[in-house]
Amino acid sequence: MSRKFIPSANIANLKESATLAVAAKARALKAAGQPVIDLGAGEPDFDTPAFIRKAAADAVEAGATRYTATEGIPALREAIAADANRLLPEGAEPFTAAQVVVSSGSKQSLFNACMACFGPGDEVLVPTPSWTSYYEMLELARATAVPVLGDPNNSLKVTAAMLAESATPRTRGVMLNSPCNPTGAVYTREELADILKLADEQAWWVLSDEIYLRIAYDEPATSVLQLAPARDRLIVINGVAKAYAMTGWRIGWSLAPTAVTRAMIAVQSHTTSNPAAVSQHAALAALSHVEQADAAIAEMMVAFKRRRDAVLNALGEARKYAVHPAGAFYLYLDVSSYGGDNPGARFAEDLLEKHQVAVVPGSAFLTPNWIRASYATSDELAIEGMRRVAQLLTSTEPS
Numbered sequence: 089m090s091r092k093f094i095p096s097a098n099i100a101n102l103k104e105s106a107t108l109a110v111a112a113k114a115r116a117l118k119a120a121g122q123p124v125i126d127l128g129a130g131e132p133d134f135d136t137p138a139f140i141r142k143a144a145a146d147a148v149e150a151g152a153t154r155y156t157a158t159e160g161i162p163a164l165r166e167a168i169a170a171d172a173n174r175l176l177p178e179g180a181e182p183f184t185a186a187q188v189v190v191s192s193g194s195k196q197s198l199f200n201a202c203m204a205c206f207g208p209g210d211e212v213l214v215p216t217p218s219w220t221s222y223y224e225m226l227e228l229a230r231a232t233a234v235p236v237l238g239d240p241n242n243s244l245k246v247t248a249a250m251l252a253e254s255a256t257p258r259t260r261g262v263m264l265n266s267p268c269n270p271t272g273a274v275y276t277r278e279e280l281a282d283i284l285k286l287a288d289e290q291a292w293w294v295l296s297d298e299i300y301l302r303i304a305y306d307e308p309a310t311s312v313l314q315l316a317p318a319r320d321r322l323i324v325i326n327g328v329a330k331a332y333a334m335t336g337w338r339i340g341w342s343l344a345p346t347a348v349t350r351a352m353i354a355v356q357s358h359t360t361s362n363p364a365a366v367s368q369h370a371a372l373a374a375l376s377h378v379e380q381a382d383a384a385i386a387e388m389m390v391a392f393k394r395r396r397d398a399v400l401n402a403l404g405e406a407r408k409y410a411v412h413p414a415g416a417f418y419l420y421l422d423v424s425s426y427g428g429d430n431p432g433a434r435f436a437e438d439l440l441e442k443h444q445v446a447v448v449p450g451s452a453f454l455t456p457n458w459i460r461a462s463y464a465t466s467d468e469l470a471i472e473g474m475r476r477v478a479q480l481l482t483s484t485e486p487s
């Protein structure tokens with residue numbers, strides 16, 4: 089007799105990653121021979137730049153095959169601190185390697201930060217829609233994620249005033265992500281400065297996920313580091329996955345006050361230990377050959393911008409349903425005209441079954457009237473996929 093599995097209290101409310109679930113479904117359909125266009129994945133389709141791949145191969149030959157320090161190799165921690173210091177305003181105290189933890193992807197850095205800063209009884213404000221894992225990581229830390237719905241007339245962004253309204257005496261922090269997954273919105277310098285000021289007054293932790301910082305189209309995106317807020321409650325998270333086309337290498341990092349850094353190292357030491365040695369050497373090459381990396385990123389940005397413009401064009405009239413995509417590589421579309429309880433999920437299901445295009449339902453980001461389509465795929469597929477999205481969307485418009 090097999091006994092029923094009852095999940096522990098730790099994960100009783102945990103949901104699987106909806107974005108990864110869409111990717112798995114699209115992959116399964118493709119494997120079964122269906123010509124699915126996958127606009128679900130949030131992954132650049134470029135190869136990791138050759139100079140980074142070569143540095144990794146050389147590192148393996150030179151013996152980078154063993155454990156490293158949990159927090160990462162010293163040279164990489166220093167390169168990360170130097171990378172962050174380039175953003176600081178003049179006169180700001182520079183980061184040192186002691187404030188850096190290298191992790192197996194920025195996802196792990198975010199998890200480490202949530203575990204280190206939040207616990208039972210703590211409320212954390214999550215501008216919504218947000219990347220699906222913030223809500224679940226806070227749940228794993230047994231804290232309470234408090235979604236704060238963004239303004240549809242301002243690219244679904246939140247303001248300091250909106251955050252203040254959702255705060256209670258139990259509020260301990262706020263998650264920031266600009267450029268934003270899933271909306272592609274980018275916060276202005278002023279919007280960020282207002283939020284940082286409020287957080288500082290309230291002594292909230294600010295976890296700023298800047299994984300898409302380099303991917304902005306209209307103007308450069310602002311890092312919270314440029315605004316030189318008090319840094320005693322600030323944790324900045326970044327990584328090589330998106331800007332350097334290095335998703336599979338799994339390298340992310342945190343910049344945080346030294347005491348918090350020590351706590352995050354402790355969390356990591358009991359979970360995954362060090363990120364893969366070879367990947368750390370690849371990331372070191374990416375961060376220390378600044379000119380070569382900048383040239384590679386600039387080349388990818390030309391392609392991303394061309395696709396961004398092309399998918400907006402392919403949307404035609406349906407463009408009015410989209411948040412203006414100013415950064416990252418996502419289009420967020422209001423499909424509420426599709427009707428029902430969960431229009432985004434119904435739309436995504438019909439789009440996949442009848443038109444062979446995979447997108448992520450907005451319910452994954454707590455906004456069921458929307459869908460997210462990624463254009464991190466070839467020009468041809470992004471344009472054709474978006475054309476089918478527009479077709480389905482306009483066919484359901486009230487006449």
Ligand code: PLP
Pocket residue numbers: 130192193194195196219265269297299326327328329335338339340
């Ligand atoms: N943060 C956001 C907003 C993301 O969209 C993603 C990946 O999709 C991550 C973090 C995780 O990135 P990494 O591959 O570095 O773990």
